[in-house]
Amino acid sequence: MKAIKDLFDSHSSTTTETRPHPFWVMVRKEISGHIRSWRFLVLLLLILLTFWGSISVALSNIREVVADAKDPDRLFLYLKLLTTTEGTLPPFHVFLNFLGPIVGISLGFDAINSEQQNGTLTRIMAQPVYRDNLLLSKFVSALTLVGSLLLTLSLLMIGGGILITGVLIEAEEVFRIFSFTVLCTVYVGFWLGLSILLSIIFKQASTSALTAIGIWLFFTVFYQIIIDFLAGTVIPAANEFSQTDVIRYNKLILNLLRLSPSQLFTDATTTLLIPSVRSLGPITMEQMAGAIPSPLPLRDSLMIVWPQVSGLIAATMMCFAASYYLFMRREIRG
Amino acid sequence: MNNPIIELKRLTKTYGDFKAVNELDLTVNKGEIFGLLGPNGAGKTTTILMMMGLTEPSSGTARVCGFNATKDPLSVKRLVGYMPDSVGFYDTMTGLENLMYVGELNGIPRSEVEERALATLDLVGMSGDAIHKKTAAYSRGMKQRLGLAEVLIKDPKVIILDEPTLGIDPSGVKEFLALILRLSREKGLTVLLSSHHLHQVQQVCDRVGIFVKGELLAEGTIDTLSNLIFAEKSYEVHVSLENVIDLPWKDEAEMLQLDAVQQVRVQDQIIGITSSRDLTPAIVRFFVQKGYDVSGVQKKEYGLEEIYERYFEKNLT
Numbered sequence: 001m002k003a004i005k006d007l008f009d010s011h012s013s014t015t016t017e018t019r020p021h022p023f024w025v026m027v028r029k030e031i032s033g034h035i036r037s038w039r040f041l042v043l044l045l046l047i048l049l050t051f052w053g054s055i056s057v058a059l060s061n062i063r064e065v066v067a068d069a070k071d072p073d074r075l076f077l078y079l080k081l082l083t084t085t086e087g088t089l090p091p092f093h094v095f096l097n098f099l100g101p102i103v104g105i106s107l108g109f110d111a112i113n114s115e116q117q118n119g120t121l122t123r124i125m126a127q128p129v130y131r132d133n134l135l136l137s138k139f140v141s142a143l144t145l146v147g148s149l150l151l152t153l154s155l156l157m158i159g160g161g162i163l164i165t166g167v168l169i170e171a172e173e174v175f176r177i178f179s180f181t182v183l184c185t186v187y188v189g190f191w192l193g194l195s196i197l198l199s200i201i202f203k204q205a206s207t208s209a210l211t212a213i214g215i216w217l218f219f220t221v222f223y224q225i226i227i228d229f230l231a232g233t234v235i236p237a238a239n240e241f242s243q244t245d246v247i248r249y250n251k252l253i254l255n256l257l258r259l260s261p262s263q264l265f266t267d268a269t270t271t272l273l274i275p276s277v278r279s280l281g282p283i284t285m286e287q288m289a290g291a292i293p294s295p296l297p298l299r300d301s302l303m304i305v306w307p308q309v310s311g312l313i314a315a316t317m318m319c320f321a322a323s324y325y326l327f328m329r330r331e332i333r334g
Numbered sequence: 335m336n337n338p339i340i341e342l343k344r345l346t347k348t349y350g351d352f353k354a355v356n357e358l359d360l361t362v363n364k365g366e367i368f369g370l371l372g373p374n375g376a377g378k379t380t381t382i383l384m385m386m387g388l389t390e391p392s393s394g395t396a397r398v399c400g401f402n403a404t405k406d407p408l409s410v411k412r413l414v415g416y417m418p419d420s421v422g423f424y425d426t427m428t429g430l431e432n433l434m435y436v437g438e439l440n441g442i443p444r445s446e447v448e449e450r451a452l453a454t455l456d457l458v459g460m461s462g463d464a465i466h467k468k469t470a471a472y473s474r475g476m477k478q479r480l481g482l483a484e485v486l487i488k489d490p491k492v493i494i495l496d497e498p499t500l501g502i503d504p505s506g507v508k509e510f511l512a513l514i515l516r517l518s519r520e521k522g523l524t525v526l527l528s529s530h531h532l533h534q535v536q537q538v539c540d541r542v543g544i545f546v547k548g549e550l551l552a553e554g555t556i557d558t559l560s561n562l563i564f565a566e567k568s569y570e571v572h573v574s575l576e577n578v579i580d581l582p583w584k585d586e587a588e589m590l591q592l593d594a595v596q597q598v599r600v601q602d603q604i605i606g607i608t609s610s611r612d613l614t615p616a617i618v619r620f621f622v623q624k625g626y627d628v629s630g631v632q633k634k635e636y637g638l639e640e641i642y643e644r645y646f647e648k649n650l651t
Contacts, residue, residue, distance in 0.1 A: 020438060020443075020444060022438075022439045022441070025435070025438040025439055026439070029435055033424070033426065033427075036426060037426070118422040118423075118424075118425070119418065119420045119421060119422025120422045120423060120424060122388070122416075122418040122422075123418060123421065123422065123423075123436070123481075123484065124436075124439070125388055126386055126388070126411060126414075126415075126416040126418070127411060127436060127439040127440055127488075128408050128409075128411040128412040128439070128440060128441070128488075129408075129411075129439055130408070329390065331383065331388065331389035331390075332383070332388040332389070333379070333383065333388075333389075
């Protein structure tokens with residue numbers, strides 16, 4: 001009887017509008033804290049500047065690109081806006097490959113340790129809220145911000161594109177651009193999860209920031225070098241083995257490279273934004289024989305991208321699971 | 335008055351080989367102000383953290399308001415307000431915003447929270463411009479008050495204050511303790527406060543527990559504590575003489591003959607006499623009759639300070 005009464009009580013307390021769940025109170029506070037901070041302003045400017053730069057370069061070249069008859073993707077005007085470049089500036093999705101980690105790391109590197117340093121962690125944990133709600137609220141609030149920022153940018157680009165070119169956007173392009181936005185958010189989410197984990201491990205915010213940047217640098221710069229180096233020493237000279245061996249080794253190297261989140265992101269964005277990409281691995285001559293160079297439908301592109309996306313989500317989950325494990329039973333001391 | 339609201343049973347916390355709290359048994363009754371006294375590193379904060387479910391005990395149980403603090407910390411946190419020794423606030427928010435945030439975390443509806451926060455701030459004596467200032471600009475005393483407001487906004491049954499008087503000036507301490515005393519009496523709150531400042535605690539506590547190296551050495555009212563320790567040693571008179579006394583002191587046996595004298599200690603020019611009654615006049619007369627040149631007489635009395643010191647001495651040896 002008591003259990004039923006409790007159930008009713010808790011139910012009624014969560015459904016009444018006037019009594020907010022502590023989790024959403026925390027998310028709201030985090031978001032307003034982020035928005036008011038200088039850090040977010042700087043990030044916002046950085047992203048806006050990149051976006052403006054790469055889009056304006058693309059706009060000035062769009063006429064030639066769309067007129068290029070050899071390009072099977074020439075009809076996707078808006079995707080071209082995101083991917084075209086004349087060489088001076090990398091396109092937006094490549095920029096995001098660098099910016100994403102910076103955004104994620106800078107929004108999360110001091111999530112827990114700064115609260116501990118300021119003595120607010122003990123106070124919040126002495127309130128009737130679950131510990132995981134704190135972690136989750138940090139994650140959800142930063143990701144909400146990033147997600148809405150990217151969504152706004154995409155809408156801005158579509159709207160601006162319609163105004164300037166006068167070409168209406170196709171439904172498929174809309175879906176591709178939105179999937180790209182979701183993908184970017186997931187990518188930022190991974191770095192956010194990683195930096196929150198580091199903010200739990202390290203007591204000093206600067207240590208955790210430095211470690212996060214170190215990990216990012218390792219994956220973007222050194223990881224590829226190491227894999228190339230290993231491949232050079234382990235795999236014998238190319239003329240000594242058959243075609244199947246070549247494919248096997250090639251696959252192995254690609255799979256090793258895909259342990260790096262930025263590689264996953266590059267693979268996935270390329271497939272989404274350039275519809276004629278049909279495979280992320282090597283293709284044999286037999287497979288290519290009957291194929292007409294034409295764009296893939298969205299469904300097939302999503303199928304190709306799916307392993308990459310689930311890899312990113314899995315990596316984020318791993319960071320989060322580790323954060324929970326470390327934080328849930330830790331002693332909270334001021 | 336036998337209505338326990340905090341019950342600690344054989345509570346133990348070890349960090350590796352180090353025992354921070356060792357088989358602590360403690361009961362605090364409803365409506366009383368209990369002072370947990372002890373030097374730094376005695377395990378006071380650890381004990382409090384275990385009561386709040388912020389750290390897990392190695393063994394034993396802590397029950398607060400009838401809930402097990404380790405297994406059901408949320409129920410405990412709903413009823414208990416805790417102010418840590420180093421209160422910190424979100425510096426980018428104003429005092430009022432900080433307080434409203436905590437109020438909302440405690441499930442106060444948005445429409446009521448501002449009103450409640452203002453009422454609570456008024457209760458702890460904060461009003462005017464100060465509450466709309468960023469907490470980064472707050473003085474230590476103001477932070478302490480805001481901390482107390484935060485503890486009170488959830489309408490707790492028990493409040494736990496860890497070193498609440500740390501770092502505020504003497505007049506501030508006095509005001510703060512008077513505030514706590516008044517609140518406790520008005521609202522029937524149970525208060526547990528930890529401190530290493532004795533006379534401050536002496537002013538407000540109904541009962542104190544002396545806590546050294548993870549063990550509760552004694553508990554009770556200040557009177558019972560002093561009787562307990564100084565049963566055999568209640569008065570001590572130090573007599574300083576002009577000349578150095580040769581050892582052994584020739585009159586020591588005669589001195590001990592005096593009624594109620596228990597012990598005589600001689601060191602250079604000072605003779606310490608312990609007795610069960612106040613014998614100062616008789617002792618002075620004794621020295622004068624013997625023809626000593628008395629340069630000073632000092633009577634020692636025992637307050638909480640001495641009680642405390644005695645315990646530390648005992649523990650050190």
